[in-house]
Structures are given as C-alpha cells and as structure tokens.
Amino acid sequence: MIEAITENGERREMTINMGPQHPSTHGVLRLELVLDGEVITRVKPHIGYLHRCFEKYAEKMDDYAKVIPYTDRMDYVSAMNQEHGYVVAIERMLELEVPERVEYIRVIMAELQRIASHLLGIGAFGLDLGAFTPFLYLFTEREKILDIFEKASGARLLYNYMAVAGLMRDVHPEFKEEVSDFVKTFRPKIKELDDLLSYNQIFIKRTANIGVLPDKVALNYAASGPVLRGSGVKWDLRKNDPYSIYDRFEFEIPVGSGEMGTLGDCWDRYIVRVREMEQSLRIIEQAVDGMPDEGDVMAAIPKRIRPKEGELYARTESPRGELGYYIVSDKSASPFRVKARAPSFVHLSMLPAISSGALIADMVAIVGSIDIVLGEVDR
C-alpha cells in the first residue's frame, strides 16, 4: 500500500466527506472517508437523512390497508415490489386465497418493475463511471414500462396499485398486448446494452477486481439479491422460498463467475442485473400466456382487516434483494408492529468491509454496484 508521507516523514491521514450532497451517492448519504493519499483506509457511512419513521406511521394508521402507500415510498424506484411484499405478508397473516388473475397480474407488474428498477440501477451505475449514453438509451426503455404502469394504476412512480387480497382496479383491455410488445422490443436492447456498456473495455477496467465481496462474508452479512448472486451464490427467493405463483414459472438464476476479474467484484454484480432482466422477460412471457382473461381482481374480504393475534416474517425478492416484513398483530385494526427489513440497509452496512484499501475514485463504482436506494435505507 502506498503511504502519504509528509516532509517530516510523518504519516498523514485525511478525513473527507463524500455527500450528503453528491451526485453518485444515489440520494442523501454521507460517507466519512479516512484517506491515506488516494487509498481509503476506513469508511463510515452516516445515514438517516431521509428517515421518516415509516414503522411508526404504520402503527398509527389505524388500518392495515392504509400502510400500502407508505411502502411505495420506501424504495421509490421499485414501488410495485414493495407493495407486493407487504400484501403477501398480510395475506399470509389472514390465511387468504388470492384470485388467480390477481396473482398473474401481480407477477407481471413485479417483473416489469424489476426490469425498470435494474434499468435505472444500471444506467445510473454507468453514468457514475462516465458512460452517459447508455443511461439515455435505458431510460427510453424504462419509459415504456412506466407508461404501462400509468395506464393501469394512474401513477408513474408510486402506484398504490396492489391491495390486500386483490388489486385497486383491473388492468386496461390492451394490457396483455402492450406487455407482449414491450417484451419483443426490449429483448434486442439487452444485446445493445452488452455492446455499449457490459463489454466496454473502459467500463470493465473501472469495475473488474473492484470492491470484491467473498461469498462467506456476503452470507454472514445476510446479503441478498444481485449482490449475493454476484458473489456466486445461487440464491433467489422466487425459487428458494417461493411466494405468490413463482413456482409455476421456468427461469434461471444468473450468478457471477468472475468472468472479467475476481468473483464478487463490481462487474459481477452488474452483469447479474443485466442477465436477470432476460429472466424477468421469460417470466413475463409465461405469465402473459397463463393469465386468465376474465375474473375478479378482488377477493371478498371484510372492509376492515383484523388479523388474529400473532406474528410472522414474510420475505419477497425485490430488485435489490430480500425485502422482509415482520408484522405483529394484537387483533386491533392497526398493526402492533411493522418492521421493514430493507435490502439496501443491509448492503450499505457491508460497505466498510468491501471498500477499505480501495482507491477513492473506485468508491463511486462500489457504491453504484450495490445499487442502494436511500429511501429504503432510512425508511
């Protein structure tokens, strides 16, 4: 390691702040970096700038259903998945059966949202490292998904679309056609992305062998989603702990292989996201084929949800990883406790472990590769 030596021969350490206002921290995050020359010796993340205490709101809402819009606002780039996780948890609590058509629409929405979220994650990652063009190309595609969401729910970012035991309203008549069109037009774009960014030598130089996360460390930190899979662990809750109707679909779990450098580096985490989009397209295709044309989009449930006394922890695979909801009911109309286990929170806590010894310029790549959303970290 290179050491900065002053004229008197003393070792000199310097502390600088990255953030809270910094374009590549993806929100309001402050990283306290202790530097030795250009080498990072210690990182201390400071979070909480977006803290609104979602969990307290949930307890005060006086209605389980009224919590759903708040879940949207945690991970605001994948709101559908957040809602999905919450309604799955409540439905398990109530031991409810959900209509077939609802399950299919939910899966299509969740997978479209996963693609939209990855497009933003990948685009912003490239942008952080100086690749401006892919970002614009990817946003064109993301726009198409948001258009479908807007037609179905009326909103482009925070949908409030999924409800306990159903959906807020049925999808529009052209829904299936639009989704199929999107799948067709989007598939070749992934190849284009590979040419533009994935196998771009400059991009590889900036991401390969950087921020290496060994699988043992990843598991001990309970990493999940693309971050864990980037380290070569084949683990996806859609397959390993199936919820909704994911057990009906055929798809692969892409994992990192150290193709460009070391297993578990930034490039591996990146490529897992790209390959995952292909798998999401496969799931969407199968779901569109299997989706019944007719049927209710709301099961008959009492207007006020009152689960029996008890508690559970339900987890779903959000684009960032394991999104868990720990819900405690005391038989009243509002939850006694709702705890959201956000994947970004866990991944950010690993940052000191994977970035000491890195160069300061690589910090941007490491933060970008774990793809955090600060709304979810701070809740």
Added chain:
Amino acid sequence: MKTIDEILEILQNSHPDVELALESGATGTPWIRVPANAIREVSKLLRDGLEFRFDTLMCLSGLHYPAEQELGVAYHIHSTSKKHSLALKVRVPEEKPEIPSIETIWKTADWHEREAYDMVGIHFTGHPDLRRILCPDDWEGYPLRKDYVPQEFYHGVTTGEKSVSEQDD
C-alpha cells in the same frame, strides 16, 4: 430441514439449564423464547451446530410491550444449506433493557442492533459501536416506544409536533 419443535428439543437437551419456551399466536409462525443472558450461547450453537447451520440473520427487530412494561427483540434466522427458518425472541424489563450483542455471530446484527437501540432503546452489551443510526445523535426519546412523545424543538427548530396538536384543539 428441522421443525421448530425438533430444534427446541435439541436445544433443551444440550442446554438443560437454559429456560427455553415455545410460544405462538393464533396466526403466523411460532417462536422460541430465550432468556437474555443465554442469547449469545444459543445463537452460536444455532450457527455452528451441524444439524442447524443457521448462516444468516434475516432480520432483527426491536419491540415495545407497554402492558408488561417490557422491551423485546425478535431474531429471524435462516439456513441456506439446511433450508429451515427460525424465530427467536428475547424480552427484558423496561428499567434494565440489556441484551448481549450478537454482532460477532452474525454481522447483520451490527446495524440492526443500532437501529433497535435508536428506535426502542435496547442496550446491546458488547456491541462495538452502539450509536444512534437513523435519528441524530442528540435526539431525545425512542420513537418506536408506544408512549413516545416527540420533542417540540430540535436545536431551536420546531419539529412541527406542537403546531399539529394545537390545530386539533
């Protein structure tokens, strides 16, 4: 894969002096109640025991039970190799909310314990860096306690709490 009853039986056989209890609600999943002073020992055995292999701590949540004047922590662990999950719960009195930290066993606990300290005020003994994490360091009170009253001012700036209650009147 082991059920919670089997796990409890093995634990009771290996630690006859530790008071473990199986508890459950009318819905959801059951959990094992562990005394605070035994949580480290039990966690270590659950992580390293050949028949358990709980390698990840999925979630750690702080709780407040105002009726019993108790605080609690719920641990949700999972084994990726044996594919079983388990919930543990520790409850301590409000006056002395001390629970040994399990940060060295599962690293996830580091930030989650800080969050539980910040939100409900549980002191995790042995935690290397027990500071507030979501609220500012000099914030007063623990927001997720049921009897929490938000402070009116923070460094001379109104938090909006008073004006809201005045509007209600």
